[in-house]
Amino acid sequence: MTEPHMTVPPVKPRGIGARLSRAEDQKLLTGHGEYVADVRLPGELHMAVARSTMPHARIVSIDTDAARVATGVHAVWTAADVTPVCAGMEGALAVEGCVPTVMPILADGVARYVGEAIAVAVADTRAAAEDACDLVLVEYDPLPAVTDPIAALAGGPRANDTLEDNVALRGGKTYGDVEAAFARADRVVEAVYQTGRLAPAPIECRGCVARHSWSTGELKLWTSTQVPHLVGYLVSLYLGFPEHLVEVLTPDTGGGFGLKAHVYPEELLVCLLARELDQPVKWVEDRREQLLASIHAHEQIVRIAYALDADARIIAQRVEALGDGGAYHSVPWSMAVEPWCTAVMNAHGVYDIPEFEYTYEAAATNKSPIGAYRGVGYMANSLVHEALADEAARELGLDPFEFRRRNVVESFPYSNPQSITYEEGSWAESIDELERLVDHAAFRERQTRLREQGRYVGLGISIFVESSGESTETSQAFGLADTYYDTATVRMEPQGKVTVTTGLTTQGQGNRITMAQVASDALGVPVEDITVRCGESTKYAYGSGTIGSRAAVVAGGAVLRSANVIATKLKRVASTMLEASELDIVLDGGKAMVAGMPSRFVELGDVATAIYFDSSFRTDGFEPELEVTMNYDPARPIFSNGAHAFIVEVDVETGLVHVEHAFAVEDCGTMINPAVVEGQIRGGMTQGLGCALFEELIYDESGQILTTTFADYLLPSMDVVPRFSFRHIETPSSHSPAGIKGMGESGLIASPGAMLNAVNDALSPLSVTLRRLPLTPERILAALDSAKRSVAE
Amino acid sequence: LSVPLDAVAVEITVNGIVYRRTVDARTTLADFVRDELLLTGTKLGCEHGVCGACTVLVDSASARSCITLAAQVEGRSVTTVEGLSNAREMNALQASFREHHGLQCGFCTAGFLVTATELLDAGGPIDEELIRNRLSGNLCRCTGYETIVDSVAAVAGVRKDG
Numbered sequence: 001m002t003e004p005h006m007t008v009p010p011v012k013p014r015g016i017g018a019r020l021s022r023a024e025d026q027k028l029l030t031g032h033g034e035y036v037a038d039v040r041l042p043g044e045l046h047m048a049v050a051r052s053t054m055p056h057a058r059i060v061s062i063d064t065d066a067a068r069v070a071t072g073v074h075a076v077w078t079a080a081d082v083t084p085v086c087a088g089m090e091g092a093l094a095v096e097g098c099v100p101t102v103m104p105i106l107a108d109g110v111a112r113y114v115g116e117a118i119a120v121a122v123a124d125t126r127a128a129a130e131d132a133c134d135l136v137l138v139e140y141d142p143l144p145a146v147t148d149p150i151a152a153l154a155g156g157p158r159a160n161d162t163l164e165d166n167v168a169l170r171g172g173k174t175y176g177d178v179e180a181a182f183a184r185a186d187r188v189v190e191a192v193y194q195t196g197r198l199a200p201a202p203i204e205c206r207g208c209v210a211r212h213s214w215s216t217g218e219l220k221l222w223t224s225t226q227v228p229h230l231v232g233y234l235v236s237l238y239l240g241f242p243e244h245l246v247e248v249l250t251p252d253t254g255g256g257f258g259l260k261a262h263v264y265p266e267e268l269l270v271c272l273l274a275r276e277l278d279q280p281v282k283w284v285e286d287r288r289e290q291l292l293a294s295i296h297a298h299e300q301i302v303r304i305a306y307a308l309d310a311d312a313r314i315i316a317q318r319v320e321a322l323g324d325g326g327a328y329h330s331v332p333w334s335m336a337v338e339p340w341c342t343a344v345m346n347a348h349g350v351y352d353i354p355e356f357e358y359t360y361e362a363a364a365t366n367k368s369p370i371g372a373y374r375g376v377g378y379m380a381n382s383l384v385h386e387a388l389a390d391e392a393a394r395e396l397g398l399d400p401f402e403f404r405r406r407n408v409v410e411s412f413p414y415s416n417p418q419s420i421t422y423e424e425g426s427w428a429e430s431i432d433e434l435e436r437l438v439d440h441a442a443f444r445e446r447q448t449r450l451r452e453q454g455r456y457v458g459l460g461i462s463i464f465v466e467s468s469g470e471s472t473e474t475s476q477a478f479g480l481a482d483t484y485y486d487t488a489t490v491r492m493e494p495q496g497k498v499t500v501t502t503g504l505t506t507q508g509q510g511n512r513i514t515m516a517q518v519a520s521d522a523l524g525v526p527v528e529d530i531t532v533r534c535g536e537s538t539k540y541a542y543g544s545g546t547i548g549s550r551a552a553v554v555a556g557g558a559v560l561r562s563a564n565v566i567a568t569k570l571k572r573v574a575s576t577m578l579e580a581s582e583l584d585i586v587l588d589g590g591k592a593m594v595a596g597m598p599s600r601f602v603e604l605g606d607v608a609t610a611i612y613f614d615s616s617f618r619t620d621g622f623e624p625e626l627e628v629t630m631n632y633d634p635a636r637p638i639f640s641n642g643a644h645a646f647i648v649e650v651d652v653e654t655g656l657v658h659v660e661h662a663f664a665v666e667d668c669g670t671m672i673n674p675a676v677v678e679g680q681i682r683g684g685m686t687q688g689l690g691c692a693l694f695e696e697l698i699y700d701e702s703g704q705i706l707t708t709t710f711a712d713y714l715l716p717s718m719d720v721v722p723r724f725s726f727r728h729i730e731t732p733s734s735h736s737p738a739g740i741k742g743m744g745e746s747g748l749i750a751s752p753g754a755m756l757n758a759v760n761d762a763l764s765p766l767s768v769t770l771r772r773l774p775l776t777p778e779r780i781l782a783a784l785d786s787a788k789r790s791v792a793e
Numbered sequence: 794l795s796v797p798l799d800a801v802a803v804e805i806t807v808n809g810i811v812y813r814r815t816v817d818a819r820t821t822l823a824d825f826v827r828d829e830l831l832l833t834g835t836k837l838g839c840e841h842g843v844c845g846a847c848t849v850l851v852d853s854a855s856a857r858s859c860i861t862l863a864a865q866v867e868g869r870s871v872t873t874v875e876g877l878s879n880a881r882e883m884n885a886l887q888a889s890f891r892e893h894h895g896l897q898c899g900f901c902t903a904g905f906l907v908t909a910t911e912l913l914d915a916g917g918p919i920d921e922e923l924i925r926n927r928l929s930g931n932l933c934r935c936t937g938y939e940t941i942v943d944s945v946a947a948v949a950g951v952r953k954d955g
Binding site: 021022024025026028029030031032033034035037038040127201202203204205252253254255257286287288507508509510675676678679681682683684685686687709710711715717718719720721723724 | 817819827831832833834835836837838839840841843844846873874875877878883887890891892894896897898899900901902903906924925926928929930931932933934935936937938939940941942
């Protein structure tokens with residue numbers, strides 16, 4: 001059922017589609033951005049966190065005596081101070097088989113991963129607070145550390161004794177007679193792929209500052225987050241601050257990528273401490289803490305099998321997705337955000353697979369909790385579908401484009417076995433477009449020529465569909481009980497300038513310019529006369545979070561709906577001023593004009609002034625407000641799609657992968673701003689390149705983490721990231737605002753599969769097939785070595 | 794474990810202004826400019842000298858201010874992002890970053906601008922390979938770098954496919 005809040009008015013794209021620069025750039029380029037660490041409050045104190053050095057241990061005692069009396073220290077807290085107020089935050093995804101856990105604010109009696117917060121010290125300076133943490137003495141009684149997720153699911157010691165066993169998530173479903181399909185298959189291809197444990201690693205770490213006033217009861221919390229309203233809600237719910245007195249402020253934010261889409265213990269602690277100490281309390285995470293104890297992501301072991309008929313068509317599929325979840329469910333996304341999303345969302349990739357079954361499970365382990373990172377489980381989903389497609393093609397002697405053409409969904413609307421309807425898309429077209437973009441035939445000639453010289457270049461492709469514009473209807477369609485609520489306020493000021501406020505934050509995506517472009521087209525006001533505030537205070541428009549490739553769609557819809565109400569009022573008053581019919585009034589370029597008669601116009605500023613200050617227009621039931629807040633929640637799931645590729649050369653002596661070029665075909669419907677779209681793709685594909693080649697958080701068998709600096713956890717740098725080529729296809733959504741679709745995550749969803757395929761294509765003459773990311777030189781050399789030995793035998 | 798507070802008097806020129814301060818000996822240059830001078834344009838991304846977000850110029854050579862002590866630059870001249878452009882106007886490099894969408898979240902940007910300034914001011918021939926080499930010590934998680942390369946190349950007069 002389509003309700004009014006799911007319906008957007010039509011808009012004629014004018015500013016939508018333009019490559020416009022962002023208003024905030026001048027501030028950010030001259031050092032005038034204000035990120036959370038730059039927020040300075042009079043009298044602010046600094047919090048530091050003492051963290052567990054043990055993967056799993058009973059906490060016998062915590063001696064804070066020396067820390068409490070150290071110079072400049074105002075407070076040292078442990079669980080004893082916090083648990084009576086809040087026993088912890090419950091985490092679970094509302095899906096079948098997800099067992100909730102409670103993440104304590106400070107470890108209470110048991111430490112369950114290295115880096116878990118055990119105590120906090122508050123002092124005059126950050127240095128003094130860190131010194132005080134060094135003086136906190138914790139006596140541990142070690143417990144067995146659970147580090148292998150497969151063994152953990154089978155039984156043995158528990159990673160978290162509040163669970164019955166280590167199974168924190170388990171479920172599955174079958175659509176059709178999969179067993180029979182596999183039995184009649186001409187051929188079955190099957191493989192197990194493994195992705196590394198990743199850190200989203202925004203360059204700005206997390207941070208928060210709280211100020212509480214006993215005289216008014218007001219709490220202000222500045223935090224580097226993608227979900228300010230959720231933070232405020234949980235601060236109120238868990239800590240008892242009355243919600244009307246809680247304001248969460250989101251200053252400039254230095255990247256998020258999902259890491260900042262969670263609620264963390266530190267955000268609750270600074271609020272409690274600011275109230276207790278009656279002074280503002282600030283905490284700014286350092287990189288080591290982030291790699292230790294902010295969420296980890298993307299690690300999975302996924303088995304996938306295709307049953308193929310004699311024409312190389314996939315007639316059935318099995319997927320078993322297994323996650324290494326860490327000690328608790330992250331709040332709110334939980335460890336299910338990996339294996340559940342992999343198995344359930346776009347379960348068949350881009351392929352028309354009539355029958356399939358899946359299982360998903362996640363183990364509790366003594367590691368940092370798994371959370372959401374760009375692409376969540378969609379990345380592993382895309383990786384396994386696309387990698388197995390290449391393996392099947394190689395086995396059948398088909399080229400990878402041809403194998404995909406035989407299997408891709410071609411006609412829309414497509415209703416899949418889960419009864420999800422994909423209304424439109426350019427899935428097949430994107431394969432053809434990518435083949436042209438990479439110049440496939442020329443590449444194969446070059447590949448053959450270079451192989452004769454002992455050089456190994458490879459082309460890897462990855463075709464994707466991305467669930468975008470995350471909404472209540474999307475969630476419910478996939479059996480997830482999430483509800484989304486997002487508003488935007490549009491206000492025309494008395495001189496005709498416009499302030500737009502969305503509930504969705506921005507962390508660099510450019511939402512201010514894209515929302516200005518949407519509002520500009522709806523109101524006929526030039527972009528430079530519009531200012532956009534993105535989730536900067538929870539006291540204004542409401543937002544469910546800048547997550548799930550939803551901001552452009554959802555904020556765009558709310559802005560468009562609100563702006564449309566104002567446009568209607570402007571037309572009505574302008575029609576009186578111009579003595580014309582309302583139906584003939586057009587808003588454009590800051591003017592209201594009579595259609596077809598450009599000389600008959602009135603400035604929108606004059607119309608706004610009249611509505612604010614001229615009472616003669618307040619007749620006949622006219623409601624004079626030029627400030628409107630409306631909700632938007634898409635009526636149905638929205639899917640963008642596209643195709644990515646890399647060309648690489650593998651040095652078989654060193655195992656190093658040189659990435660020559662990246663290619664992206666993207667269809668996110670109507671593009672609001674191509675510069676922003678391409679920026680999202682480049683950034684996401686670069687993260688995918690890092691995921692495939694470099695990045696891995698490593699725990700040893702005892703549960704100690706070995707990668708706590710950027711010298712150990714390697715982000716792609718400028719000298720290893722290639723140039724990009726783009727092709728845009730625009731297949732608008734029939735029901736989203738202006739036909740736009742979200743695309744923030746696709747870069748990291750599809751590109752790791754493209755990279756794995758590129759390396760395997762390069763090494764195919766050497767009988768090497770790699771299946772575990774990242775493709776480090778060690779792993780590549782080991783695979784080459786074992787292939788050589790098996791040939792020798 | 795307690796750390797003695799060793800006070801050190803320093804005189805440091807920052808963006809052309811001479812500052813005399815007494816600081817704790819362990820104060821980093823980054824904390825000095827951010828906390829003492831309130832020049833918060835210099836960002837801390839890793840605090841162990843890898844990401845490059847905190848890069849400043851010390852006597853026109855780039856330096857990681859997170860692993861440089863304020864006391865080490867006694868008597869020297871420091872330029873931060875706030876000192877790159879004249880009052881109330883972006884310089885050509887900053888304008889080029891805006892034009893080429895060479896930034897997204899903006900948190901790494903000061904470090905890139907400072908490192909690129911060192912490269913451009915050195916005055917030698919510049920091509921894309923040199924830009925990528927010299928700026929490879931600055932990490933960006935948003936852009937995928939191509940637009941940063943283009944931003945710097947445009948100011949250096951490098952042809953796009955040159």
